[in-house]
């Protein structure tokens with residue numbers, strides 16, 4: 370098989386209509402009975418495997434996603450890079466709805482999730498270096514491609530991962546702000562550290578869909594409606610940015 374690149378779609382993208390020669394794989398993993406459904410195909414001559422993080426038919430809320438199975442299933446294709454799309458709330462008021470950010474740091478506030486492939490039965494524990502949670506070369510490539518595409522993005526920022534599925538309180542967002550968080554979402558952990566344990570270059574493209582709790586006009590202004598044209602346009606731009614980055618990496 371030629372080089373394969375992996376795209377993870379989040380709450381705003383559960384299928385990739387641009388895939389040609391589409392094939393569906395259901396991958397069994399050691400991490401639960403349910404196989405992980407992946408879609409494979411070509412875009413611009415490139416082999417792409419697509420994962421809908423929340424599932425295909427049944428939608429798993431962020432705290433119930435089987436992250437270990439998802440990343441394991443992707444790893445069976447030995448992807449050269451994984452780009453994850455994620456919707457976020459903006460902690461800072463200057464980051465308006467529609468802002469695209471390429472985060473470079475993570476603060477993890479989740480609990481009770483399976484965060485490792487270490488089982489306690491191995492003779493060697495895999496203590497990964499997680500100083501820089503995203504693959505910096507892949508991040509740089511995404512940022513460079515956004516520049517070539519003339520797509521405005523925020524280069525960097527800290528993604529705070531909350532447990533969900535409830536949204537945060539205003540005080541929790543104030544705390545995240547004091548801690549140095551810029552974007553808030555519920556899914557990039559443990560996705561990022563599991564990818565790192567398996568040595569898979571992983572980076573994220575985040576799309577702001579609402580001001581975080583207490584930072585916007587309304588109490589709960591999460592806007593994930595799939596019929597919102599402006600937001601859909603930005604999601605398409607994020608997909609385009611990911612695919613063009615893959616094409617560039619493959620040159």
Ligand SMILES: CSC[C@H]1O[C@H](OP(=O)(O)O)[C@H](O)[C@@H]1O
Pocket residue numbers: 378379380381422423430431454455456457533554555556557591593
């Ligand atoms: C009401 S927030 C919805 C959902 O959006 C984000 O998911 P994803 O990263 O898959 O786009 C967020 O983390 C929540 O899970």
